[in-house]
Amino acid sequence: MKSLLIRLYTLSVLTVRELLRQNVLYLILIPALLTLLTLPLFANLTFEEQIKFMRDFCFGTMSVFGIFLAIIATAQSVANDIEQKTILTVLAKPMGRWEYLMGKGLGIGFVTFLALLILGLLSAGLFFLQEPKLFESAAANATQPLTPQDWQELHHQLWNPALLIAMGILYLKLLLVIGFTLLLSTVASSSLFTIFTSLMIYMIGHLQSTAREWATSVDSVSIGVKWAIRIAAVLLPDMSFYEGADRILLGTGASWMLWIQPLSYTLLNLAWMLGLATWLLESRDFR
């Protein structure tokens, strides 16, 4: 057990080093940070509108760049290893192929967490800098003087702890993206193929629930299309499981229970994806 943990730790550290020294993290993180830094340039709206805009802007930036990081880092790390045959020297060592995949996944998961943490801290910093201006505008626009309770309410709106739940849900979504990119990497012939296919799967995953609703509400949809949507629902991940984060941002729901569904969905999917990826890697001949 101890040697298994050492192997997983070693592979994770190797992956983290790879993503840091090959500049993959910085290539994605720097544009994301620059995007966030443009936040103060945007229009002065009313207090509520401005708060909502700031949340959407920061969360959207984290989400978009997070997806890119998860897909590119996984393809760069695993598909490249296979493409350049670095994997042969690793798999020649006394370790299981599932350990290789798991170690890689843990390393990429850690780097993604690091990126979210940095982006989250910068967002918090921007919120902090904007706070006096926002409160000033809230007080100026109020019809009567604000009571301590009003101030508390305004403060709560800006520093809503439920945003942490939303970030957690986003992280779970990114773990799922890492999972299916890892799975694709085991059969892909190049890292470019892995990146494009993963992006497609991610987009289909977002459209799935809409497609299902459309297929059930419109009578003229052919049986073939209905079946195609059903098959896609079984085979491809459904991103609507992570809509809890959007609900928190909209302010329509902020319970810790929102974690449960995406967490169990992510764990379940990661388990079968790792199993299938291991089987595919085991049956792959390395010529």
Added chain:
Amino acid sequence: MNDSLPLQMRNVQARYVLNWRRKSVLALDHLDLELKRGEIFALLGPNGSGKTTTFKLILGFLKPQQGTILIQGESAGTRKAREKVGYLPENPYFPKYLSGREVLETYGKLSGVSSDLLRRRIEIILEIAQMGAFAEKPLHTYSKGMIQRVSLGQALVHDPQLLLLDEPTTGLDPQGVDAMKEAMLRLRGMGKTILFTSHLMEQVETLADRAAILYQGKKLVEGSMKDLLGKTEGATIRVKGLSSEQLNGVKLALKDFGATSVEVSPAAGTLENLFRRYTE
């Protein structure tokens, strides 16, 4: 089957599937091979003869359609079997962002070597592979010869009994070749068994205890170097200071002694010697 032998291959057959219609090509045809402890065995043959396929079968990267492969009694491809094998690939690829020492540390930990033992072992390997001077530099600054030494180092890091060296001297300069040959002989002295491939026959002659020749996946011949070289016909006579007329006289004299064929060609200095003279 003898469990103490470093490698036993019995009746091994391997095919490569070419396309989705399952069309395949025979890569290895009923190969039998047995290696003894502490010997250097050369696997020879032209490109596509099945040498690298044999290595990949031993490592479990490919699965044989038929036959058995045992490494000290363990089935090839299993974790226990890989504990006993070290592999130096033909074109070694390592994470270029690591230094030579980091490669050894990483591969050692992946092989389950404890930290203390690994630290001591790395120092020995740095000395055997003669890579102490550049161990801390990142791999992307390494020459082909330096990468080859790192590759040998990572193959040795878990102290395996059997070493698979796929074209270990390809692309190396004469000094690099000498360093690799020296390391191989030293490892044999330490009781390691080495199975290697090479296109350079002269090298094989000086290094290997035994050899086998593969052709189109089939083993054509196998034996000790003494036996194999003894089987060749003819003898070489080196002559200096004779004119062409005198050489013709020698040819005629040899025919008078009963020689059925006599070939005379001018002797030339080797490029390798010339290179050494200028570079050493």
